[in-house]
Amino acid sequence: MTLTQDAPAAAATAQTLTMAGALNLALADAMAADDGVIVFGEDVGALGGVFRVTDGLTARFGEDRCFDTPLAEAGIVGTAVGMAMNGMTPVVEMQFDAFAYPAFEQVVSHVAKMGNRTRGALRLPLVIRIPYGGGIGGVEHHCDSSEAYYVHTPGLTVVSPSTPQDAYSLLRAAIRFPDPVVFLEPKKLYWSKGIVDPGIAATIGEAAVVRAGTDLTLIAYGTSVPTALAAAEAAAAEGRSVQVVDVRTLTPFDDATVMAAVRSTGRAIVIAEAPGFASVASEIAARVSERCFAYLEAPVRRVTGFDVPFAPPKLERFYLPDVDRILDAIDSLYLEGE
C-alpha cells in the first residue's frame, strides 16, 4: 500500500502528547484540511468523548462537523455508510469495543462489501474508531479485544497503533484512505506519552521493527507492544538479543516485514491480549510457520489471553500477557531447540 496522508501545515511542530491527545490532534488536523471530514458518535460533542479524544472539536468546527447522535451503534455506522456514499468522510466513534457489536451487521454486510459489490463505483472512505482491549480495570463489556471479528472480514482495513506518533500518523492516513478503516485504539495506552511530529507520515499496511535484536523476534500490536518491549529489555539483561516487531496494520498484513524479521532471528513469539483460539495471533503464527519454516530453530509460540471472556478487574492481572509470561515463552523456545 502506498497511500499516505497529505503533508501537514508547515507551522506544525513536534510536541509531547498522550495517545488520546495525538488522536485528538489528528482529528482536528484532518477536519481543518478537509471540510468533508465529519465526526459523530455517542458523547463526542460537548463531552469530548468518554476518553476525550474528540475534545474541543465541536467548539472549533461547529455542530455540523462534530456531533452527538442518538444512542444507536448500527445507526451510527449505517448512516456513516450513507454519508460516505454521498461524498463525506465520516469518522465515527464506537464508545467501547463491546458496544460496537450492535453495528456488526452494518460493518460486515455493507461497510466491508460496498466497494466490492459495486465493482469500485462506491468505495466508502470512512473510519470507525474503537477503543479496545483491557488493562484499565474496566468492568464487563469494556475490555474486549474484538480485532479478530474485523480482521476476518474481507474488505476491511484494520489498524492499531501503539505509540502517540503512530496514533497521529495512522489516523491521518486512515482518514485519507479510499476504503473503510477500523481503527482500534488500545485504551490502556490512551494516557501513554510520546513526542508527536505531525510532519511524519505513516503508511497503512506497514509493520515496523521497533527494537533490533538477533536471537528471536517478538511480534505484537497495540497494548502488547510496550509489554513486548519490556520483555525484550528484561531478556537483554539475561543476555538475549530480542527483536520486536509492531504489526501496526492488522489487515492488510505486512508479510514482507514480519517474515524478514523472523528469518533474521529464526525464532518467533506472537503476543496479543485476545483469546488465542482462532485469533490474529494464530493467523500470524500460521503465516510465519508456512513462510519461514526453513529458517526456524524452534516452533512458533503464542502468548495470548486465555479462551475465556475477558477477566473482571480483580482477575485481570492473571489474564493479560505480561513480561514474565513472555520471558517463560522465550525460555521454552531454547529448551525445545536444545
Next chain:
Amino acid sequence: MSATLLPREQPVQLVDASGAAHPDPLFELPSKDRLLEGYRSLVIGRRINDQCNALVRQGRLAVYPSSHGQEACQVAAVMALAEQDWLFPTYRDSVAVISRGVPAADAMVLLRGDWHSGYDPKRYRVATQSTPLATQLLHAVGFAHAAKLRGETGDPDGTVVLAMCGDGATSEGDFHEAMNFAAVFHLPVVFFVQNNEFAISVPLSRQTAAASLAHKAIGYGMPGERVDGNDLPALVAVLDDAVTRARSGAGPTLIEAHTYRMQAHTNADDDTRYREHGDVQAWVERDPLTRMRAFLTAKKWLTAERESEIAAEAEAVAAELRTVMNEEREPDPEDLFRHVYAERTAQLTEQWDSLRDEIARGESTASAEGGAL
C-alpha cells in the same frame, strides 16, 4: 400537535377496486399525463415480473422475488422522485429500480449470479439492492444527512431520499434507528413501507401489535400516512405530498402502502404451506393494473391505440431482457480479487496468482485429455 402525526383510520384511496373515482378532500387526482405515464410503467413492470419468473423456470435467473401485485407501489415510488433525488430499494423492488432507468439486464445481475450488483448507483441515483432487511434505510438517512450538512436540502432543487422496505423489515432494529435518526436530524427522507402482509411465511400479525405500521411514525415525532397500495393515483398523491414536505425542509414521513404479495416469496418458496388459495384470489379483484386500465378507459384517456403501443413497448423490454439473459457469459474469476480494496493487497495478489495457475493447469489437463481422445 401530536394528533396530526397519526395516520387516517382508512388508507387514502383515489380510485377504488372497481376502477371508479373515489375523491378525497386532501389529495388531488394526479394529472392525466402522469397517470397515463404511470399506467405505461405498470404494464412494463408487470411484464418484467412475468418475464423474470419465466427466466427462473428456464434456469437463467438463480432466483426472483416478484413484486407481482405490488407494481403500483414500485412505479409510484419512482414517479414521486425528481432527477436529483435518490432511491434506496430492497431486493423485491427490481421493477422500481428499472423504472428509475437502470437497464433491466443490469438490474438482474445480482439475481442471475454474475455479480452482487450490476449498475453504478451514482449514475441512476439508485442504491444497490441487497438482501439484509432494513439496513438500506440507515444508508438512506446518512445520505440525506450528508446532503443536509452540505446545504443541498430545503429548497426546490434540494435532494430528497426515498427509502423502501417491507412489513417484515419494520421489526428490525435498523428500521427503528433509521426512523429515529431521520426525525432527530430533521432529514429529507420518505420511508415507504410496502405492507404486502407476509415476510416469507410470517403474517403481519406476528410483526406488530400496532394499529398500523404507519402508526409507528408518531413515536418518532414524524407524520405517518396509510395509502391503498394497489391504487396508483393515491400512491402518487400521497408520495408527492411526502416528497414535497421533505424537499421543503419539513422533515421525514412514514408511508405505509397496503398491498399484497400475490406470488410466493421467491420461486424457492411454497406459499401453500402458510396461506389459502382463496386469500390470494380475493386480491386479484384489487389488482393495480386492471384497476388503472378500467379507470383510464372509462375516462377515455386510454385509447386502444395507446394501449397497443404500451403493450408493444412492454414486449420489447421483455425481449431485450430475454436476449441478454440468454447470452452465455462467463464471469471473470479475477473479478473476485479486483474490487475488494481500492488497491489490491499483496495477499490478494498472491491468491489470484495461485488461482490463475490452478485454472491454467486445469485447462492444460483438459486439452491434454482432449488430445488423447
